[in-house]
Amino acid sequence: MSQLEGTLIAGRYEIREHIATGGMASVFKTWDHRVERIVAIKVLRSLDKNDLRAVERFRREARAAAALAHPNAVTIYDFVEEGGQYFLVMEYIQGPTLKQLITQRRRLQVREAFEIACQVCSVLQVAHARGFIHRDIKPQNIMLTWNGITPLSQDLSSGLWVKLTDFGIVRVAEDAGLTNSGIVLGTADYLSPEQARGETLTASSDLYSLGVVLFEMLAGRPPFVGPTAVSIAMQHASTNPPLLRQFNPSLPISVERVVMRALEKEPGERFHSAIELQQALRACLRELVQQGHPAVASPWQGLASPAGGGGPLFPPQRQYP
Template sequence: MSERLLGGRYELEQLLGQGGMAQVYRARDRVLDRPVAVKLLRPEYANDATFVARFQREARAAANLVHPNIVAVYDVGQDGNQHYIVMEYIAGRTLKEFIRERAPLPVDLALRIAEEVCTALEYAHRHGLIHRDIKPQNILLDEEGEVVKVADFGIAKSRLDPESTADRLALGTVKYISPEQARGVEVVPQSDLYSLGVVLYEMLTGRQPFDGETPVSIALQHIEAEPPPPRQINPYIPPAVEAILLRALAKNPRERYASAREMRQALERYRLAGLETTGPLPQAVAPPAIPAPPARPDQVPTRGTRPAPRVSPTPRAIPTRGTTLGPLGIALLILIGVGMVSLVLLLVRLLYPPRPLVTPTSVPTTAVPTWPTAPSPGIPVLLRDLTGLSAADARAILEQDGLLYVEGPPRCDPYIEPGHVVEQKPRYGTRLLAGQAVTVTLSAERTLARVPYVVQMSYEGARLTLLGACFRIERKELGCTSTPVGYVARQEPRAGVSEAQGITVTVYVSIGYQETILPELLRVPLADAQRRVEAAGLIWGYANPQTQADMPPGVDIDDQGAPGQVISYLVQYNGVRKTNGELPAGARVPCGAVVHVAYYALP
């Protein structure tokens, strides 16, 4: 297409998609030098003055929705007879494309996506906006498939009023509309939950609940027909998930969840209680049977009755002959016992003095210290720490101490080199007798392995999972996310890719949806700084070029950074303005705060 410029600012670059109401382009904001998405209203709607007025009013209301799961609206304008809206550009794909590639989705993934949509709806409903057009095409996933954003808030108001004709029903939308929308009556927040139920149905089964040759026939099914139970299509859907789904698809809005919050909580309760997949489930392995203790003669069950539960008997006093010891006798026995123990310890110390513990640095592989005398039989030996030693060093130390070296199955450890001791049993510090065996576990050779999926796990669960797969773990905090606090919202590298065992996997642990962590921006290239700001759930403001002429007296701009790098920034939120000197990287700031930067520009 030929180059077009809207409002003297937005340069249209590429057509991304089109629907019955509008076309969406990727564009470049020439003022802020950033990519944006521009939605152009079709001419047939542009000539409807009533619709245009509502479009502009609701678009401006949607611009006030600042939430990490909602595509941000930057601007609304008109260029001649062309009405447009400027939105955040998401480099990724729609949920519809994702479903086409991978449906049916795993239950935990489908529920996580639905939860994040619920979070967006909850926020919008609280601000008085009903989406009215929830469908997979309006749900966007980033390139990693981990961040969910809902688009077109307050824009796609249903046109299914009584005067609408059948040919004005958009087939792509009617498959997701609620019964009340199909009847042309007033929509309510539960209308969005019905549409989300259809989306969840499609994620788990690969199809919508209703289909037909015409939009009207589909709309009538939404009004009158019951959806086929999803477990008939995919029997691996858990019954509890099917119950959540069918409640969302109730014909009467009052029979659905009372709010998006209630539906989100229902999804979270199931997902956090126990995850299942939509694929065949592995057979459970029964635990080894534990033999019951032999019954006492006085507890033989009689025929026709069940054995009584085994209860630990209360210790009974043991009768003794003669008189019992008084307090003086008990004290005397204790003193005698303490004296004998002290005497034995003194003899052990004289006959076998303690030796210094051997560490990996004190025992080279080429020379292992020897002791002048071997431990005497029957004398306790203090087991030393072998962790991190090579197999040869560990064997030599145990032989010097008169203990037997036994090698167990190897286990990959991301922090200990292959062939070195990962674990020892018994643990170090245990006193053993000469001749007893010590089992050591060596670190196995590292290979390529798939990175486990740990998103939505608790940090401790993710840590254990990654360690079990022989990957190191690094924790970072992430805000502006609907993921529960303390749970993993994102991971790098992403799950499923093959990586060398021993590398570090970074997990981003949620701190909630109200705050985020201010990223490092100083001395960072401008484009990279913008990516960091937007990834943190913040809004990229203006970028102000600076040269030496703009510097205060005595300040050399070359000391602030290199050309093209950020040299200062200003964070603005809730009427507060803070500079980089007041708000360093790593500080917590509210989600949706605006970050303005100054960068080193060549004259």
């Protein structure tokens, strides 16, 4: 994909810099000459231009994602077909992924983890109401930015803003034959049991994956680990997860209860909606704040001054005209 750098797409999008490559897509920082702003362009790897069904699915998912206007969803600006390749043009987020934050911090504070999860719940509630399942909730798809806005609640003022990306990409990959038995290579850590078994997914599947993300934020590791993606997927399908406090004994039991309910094997035993999970997180946090529990006593540290030093997570940004 590096050969795309310097390419002008659709007469307006100048690809400037490779940002990241995942299991299914590569992302580039791009300059939009028409409106003079930096955007991100995502190219779905291995999409066969002759596979008309996959191409049409990519178009439909791009349109659906673009219609999902929500402050916690990465905005889709354009869909471009050129030179046998297919590009999603989207909002560029200057900030780290949640995975990068976890890697640096290992564990997040309860207040931090709950705030991030609550914002993801906000966009999932809207998406699920429209019959749209994300299918790939993971820290790599959760972008973090810092702008002084407080979207969560009146009693928290962190300024953190969460952006969920990659709506529909997994569905496209499945239709194009880029996944194996429903397992997305490289993201088995976050699969719901039904996804691991190749069964029909529901909104509850996203909530399970978000529960895994919560577990990782608070424990410093996902609930299941193994030598291969298949071995991890099998654990999600049939093995009860370890208790959260096994890895972080200082956590209140109320925090563990919320996270473990999200990780129930049977969808009907999980939270019934994203808003219900969000309300449970807020109620738990509110109770801990009222109790003056030490788990929430420390202030939000902010992304610019991470725990343990190491400098800001925001590197100096290259300036484009």
